[in-house]
Amino acid sequence: MGEDEGRSAPERVPIEKVDDYIWKIPQYKEAMHVSGMIFANQALLEKMQTDRTLWQCANVAQLPGIYKHSITLPDGHEGYGFPIGGVAATDYTEGVISPGGVGYDINCGVRLLASNLTEQDIHSHLPALAETIFHNIPSGLGSRRKDLTISNSDLDRLTVEGVNFLIERGLGWAEDAENCEEQGCMINANPDMVSNTAKSRGLTQIGTLGSGNHFLEIQKVDKIFNSKTAKTFGITHEGQVMVMIHCGSRGYGHQVCSDYLRVMEHAVKKYNITVSDRELACAPGTSLEAHNYYQAMACAVNYAFVNRQAIMHWVRQSFQQVLKQDPEKLGLKLVYDVAHNIAKIENHDVDGKTKKVWVHRKGATRAFPSGHQDVPANYRSEGQPVLIPGSMGTSSWVLVGNQKAMDLTFGSTAHGAGRLLSRSAAKRKYWGGEIKTRLEKSGIVVRAASPTVLAEEADQAYKNVDVVANVSDQVGIATKVARLVPLSVIKG
Amino acid sequence: MSGKQFKGKFEFLEHTADVYVRVYGVSLCEAYENAALAMFETMTKTGKIAQMDEEVITVEAGDLCALLYNWLEALLVNSETKGMLYSKFQITDWTKTTDTIKITAHIWGEKFQPEKHVQKVAVKAVTYHRMIVIPEKEENAVLEFILDI
Numbered sequence: 294m295g296e297d298e299g300r301s302a303p304e305r306v307p308i309e310k311v312d313d314y315i316w317k318i319p320q321y322k323e324a325m326h327v328s329g330m331i332f333a334n335q336a337l338l339e340k341m342q343t344d345r346t347l348w349q350c351a352n353v354a355q356l357p358g359i360y361k362h363s364i365t366l367p368d369g370h371e372g373y374g375f376p377i378g379g380v381a382a383t384d385y386t387e388g389v390i391s392p393g394g395v396g397y398d399i400n401c402g403v404r405l406l407a408s409n410l411t412e413q414d415i416h417s418h419l420p421a422l423a424e425t426i427f428h429n430i431p432s433g434l435g436s437r438r439k440d441l442t443i444s445n446s447d448l449d450r451l452t453v454e455g456v457n458f459l460i461e462r463g464l465g466w467a468e469d470a471e472n473c474e475e476q477g478c479m480i481n482a483n484p485d486m487v488s489n490t491a492k493s494r495g496l497t498q499i500g501t502l503g504s505g506n507h508f509l510e511i512q513k514v515d516k517i518f519n520s521k522t523a524k525t526f527g528i529t530h531e532g533q534v535m536v537m538i539h540c541g542s543r544g545y546g547h548q549v550c551s552d553y554l555r556v557m558e559h560a561v562k563k564y565n566i567t568v569s570d571r572e573l574a575c576a577p578g579t580s581l582e583a584h585n586y587y588q589a590m591a592c593a594v595n596y597a598f599v600n601r602q603a604i605m606h607w608v609r610q611s612f613q614q615v616l617k618q619d620p621e622k623l624g625l626k627l628v629y630d631v632a633h634n635i636a637k638i639e640n641h642d643v644d645g646k647t648k649k650v651w652v653h654r655k656g657a658t659r660a661f662p663s664g665h666q667d668v669p670a671n672y673r674s675e676g677q678p679v680l681i682p683g684s685m686g687t688s689s690w691v692l693v694g695n696q697k698a699m700d701l702t703f704g705s706t707a708h709g710a711g712r713l714l715s716r717s718a719a720k721r722k723y724w725g726g727e728i729k730t731r732l733e734k735s736g737i738v739v740r741a742a743s744p745t746v747l748a749e750e751a752d753q754a755y756k757n758v759d760v761v762a763n764v765s766d767q768v769g770i771a772t773k774v775a776r777l778v779p780l781s782v783i784k785g
Numbered sequence: 786m787s788g789k790q791f792k793g794k795f796e797f798l799e800h801t802a803d804v805y806v807r808v809y810g811v812s813l814c815e816a817y818e819n820a821a822l823a824m825f826e827t828m829t830k831t832g833k834i835a836q837m838d839e840e841v842i843t844v845e846a847g848d849l850c851a852l853l854y855n856w857l858e859a860l861l862v863n864s865e866t867k868g869m870l871y872s873k874f875q876i877t878d879w880t881k882t883t884d885t886i887k888i889t890a891h892i893w894g895e896k897f898q899p900e901k902h903v904q905k906v907a908v909k910a911v912t913y914h915r916m917i918v919i920p921e922k923e924e925n926a927v928l929e930f931i932l933d934i
Contacts, residue, residue: 371800373914373933397910397933434828434904435868435897493866504907505934544865547910547933551858554913571850571913716906716934718799743904785907 302348308338314768318351318363324569325354330362332702332768337367337760344371346378352569353381358388358578360643360650364702366657367764368711368756372396374572377656378711382641382703383578385649389566390583391575392557392590394653395636397550399590400597401507401541402474402632403680404605405691407527408612409624410534412513412780418615422511423738423781425611430509430604432502432785433742441500441603448496449484452545452592456602464606466627471669473630474659477598483588487545488552491589495545495596500603504746504785506709507540508685509604511781515688518773522675522693526628528775535777536625537689538604539682541634546593553586578651587636594635601630628691629669629678631658633708641703652703660694660706660771668694679771681762684710684755685747685784686732689777690762697769706771707764710755719754720745738781746784795823804908804932805915809925813849813918816926817856817888818874824857824911825864825871827932830903834872836893845887849918852886853928857911860892870897909933 308331309317316338318329329350331338341347346369353375354363360382369378374393383389415422431437443451451458455478456470470477484492502509514533517523528535542549557574560566560582568574576582609625616623637652637659661668661677668677679692687710698704725744728751732739741747759776766773798805806823810816825831844859846852863869871894878889910933917929 373912373931397912433899434902434907435899490862490866494862497866497868504904505909544862544909548862551910571916716800716804743906745903745905749906 302345304348306347306351308347314764318347318354320354322351324567325351326357326359327354327362329354329365331365331369332764332770333367333369334760334764337756337764340756341365341369346371346376349374349376350379352573353379355569356381356383356389356391356573356575357566358384360384360648364705366702366705366707367761368656368707368709370711372655374570375653375655378707379655380653380657380703380705382650382652385578385638385651388578388651389575390578390586390636390651391573391653392550392553392586393572393574394655395550395590396634396655397547398541398634399546399549399593400632401634402597402601402630403682404538404601404630405628405680406536406605406608406625407628408534408536409622411530411532412534415534415616419511419738419781421615422611423740423783425615426509426608427740427783429607429611430502430783431500432783433504436501436742437497438500443496443499445492445496448492451499451599452484452487452595453482454478455595456598459599459602459606465602469602469627471671472627473598474632475594477602477630479591479594481588482591482595484592486585486589487549487592491545491548491552494548495543498543498545499596499600501543501600502540502604502785503543504743506750507785509539509608509783510537510689510779512537512689512777512779515776515778517775519693522774523691525672525675526678526691526774527626528628528691534780536608537680537682537777538601538608540600540604542593542597543600545596549589549593553589556582556586590636594632597632598630629680631678631680633658639704642699650703654705656708657705658708658771659704660692660698660702661704662694662696662699679706681707681758682709683758684752685750685782686737686752686779687755687758690758691774691777692762692765692771693774694771695769698771701768702770707761710758710761716749719751720748722753723748723751732782737779741784743785750784791826794819798929800931803934806930806932808928811925813920813926814876814879816928817853818876820853820857820928820930821860821874822872824860824908824932827908827934828905829870831872833902834870835895836873837895838869839891839893841889841891843887843889845885847885849886849920850913850916852888853916853918853930854911854913856888861908861911868897870894870902906934
């Protein structure tokens with residue numbers, strides 16, 4: 294037993310080994326429409342067995358209209374309703390859509406920038422860079438940029454227009470949009486489906502990092518595993534300076550989820566759907582409730598794209614400010630921006646037939662293969678970039694989507710390290726100052742709004758992200774391109 | 786996270802990813818008040834929040850769990866949209882009808898000031914995950930819930 298001693302799943306969840314990296318939860322309950330499929334090595338699986346991850350995977354298998362399997366990825370851990378690191382695809386008309394399958398932080402995601410610089414170019418400037426970025430990008434409680442004030446109508450427009458809203462106003466480059474999932478703008482966004490409460494939470498938080506596991510890192514390329522694909526992504530050499538931004542849709546998205554959880558609770562009764570967990574509340578794919586949620590969710594997805602776009606713009610400005618070079622020279626091109634919490638309408642092959650489905654990715658990264666029309670044209674020969682952030686101070690990964698993902702995981706792979714220690718256990722073990730000192734001893738420059746968050750986010754509190762990337766690579770759902778390591782960490 | 790000053794009011798339980806809280810109260814009213822205090826203690830040190838401004842909020846729900854969810858969410862929304870932190874909560878009315886429970890509460894706090902208030906971690910959302918409301922257990926009301934952070 295681990296951290297959750299005495300508080301693990303309400304029942305023993307049976308597991309069958311398929312191979313070293315694939316495990317199956319048989320349909321051990323009548324209510325399960327499909328089996329569960331876990332992608333993990335033995336150690337990751339054992340960790341999942343200490344909390345409710347597998348039980349939640351089995352609950353998701355009970356959603357009406359679910360296809361093939363309820364999927365848990367190598368970073369899977371206990372969430373709300375769905376496990377985090379979970380994927381479920383349900384039939385577009387016969388199935389359901391569940392806000393719990395997306396989560397509270399809608400389009401929490403990652404954006405990666407590639408510079409023309411190498412580590413030596415910025416080494417002496419690193420403290421100034423970290424300080425400038427920390428100053429320019431609001432993070433932590435109640436922080437905001439006073440020069441980015443938006444009106445209510447601006448907010449509605451940006452949630453419809455996505456990143457182009459900012460690009461047209463000079464916050465970004467024209468080509469930025471192409472290198473985002475959904476080109477940085479999900480269609481179907483309709484702000485009329487978003488409550489005023491969500492809007493009022495979103496109004497003051499646009500362009501803010503937030504706190505918790507969200508971060509911004511200056512990184513360098515540590516090792517390239519696939520040089521052809523890396524080069525296509527703009528990753529050219531080891532030592533190359535990169536910037537990774539990890540955040541989401543802030544209070545706007547959290548409120549959209551919460552509001553529609555209430556709507557879905559009514560829907561469950563109205564349409565006579567049985568769910569085994571209140572957080573799995575859902576509505577039939579063809580219902581008004583489902584479509585209203587999808588339109589509201591799309592607004593939150595776009596909010597998050599815009600949020601990361603604003604932050605990226607200020608990162609570029611910060612580099613210019615400190616290094617006094619023009620942007621062309623610095624590079625800082627957007628490699629990709631990918632969502633980790635999202636529901637999509639996609640077509641997938643199910644038993645030899647193409648089916649239109651609602652794909653829920655909750656703590657999962659889309660991982661489309663080469664040739665797929667939704668992969669940006671300039672990357673289509675290789676496949677979609679997959680960005681997996683590590684925990685604070687450890688490596689992060691760039692992978693590339695593969696056909697295997699279409700066969701096994703509805704075009705998805707893992708999204709991160711996944712926690713190992715509870716936040717309180719991490720704080721008992723470490724304290725913020727100690728973490729900062731240790732990271733700085735290893736040459737990493739740290740700026741954080743809250744020492745508490747530093748201790749809670751200690752790298753030892755997470756599973757090893759290298760193991761997670763390895764399982765994805767071995768199964769072949771997304772394969773290794775490059776490993777990145779931090780030079781500087783900026784946290785809320 | 787929980788100091789001695791909160792003994793008997795609430796404690797933080799082990800949970801891998803998020804904040805898991807158990808709250809006590811001699812009545813349900815008191816337990817709901819303490820739940821609010823626990824949420825703000827997650828975000829900052831509530832002892833440093835002056836009880837300067839008073840507000841009145843009303844929350845309604847169909848059952849006790851939904852009431853806890855809606856109550857904490859209403860406070861979270863108030864805090865975020867007004868830039869406020871709260872440290873005193875008094876539920877002055879608790880009315881139960883056949884379909885709903887409605888509470889009215891007076892809350893006290895002040896504007897968030899980064900130089901005065903310690904930043905712990907921002908709460909994203911209240912969840913129903915592992916939520917328990919036990920109205921009376923050895924003459925105590927007990928609540929358990931998880932905050933998504």
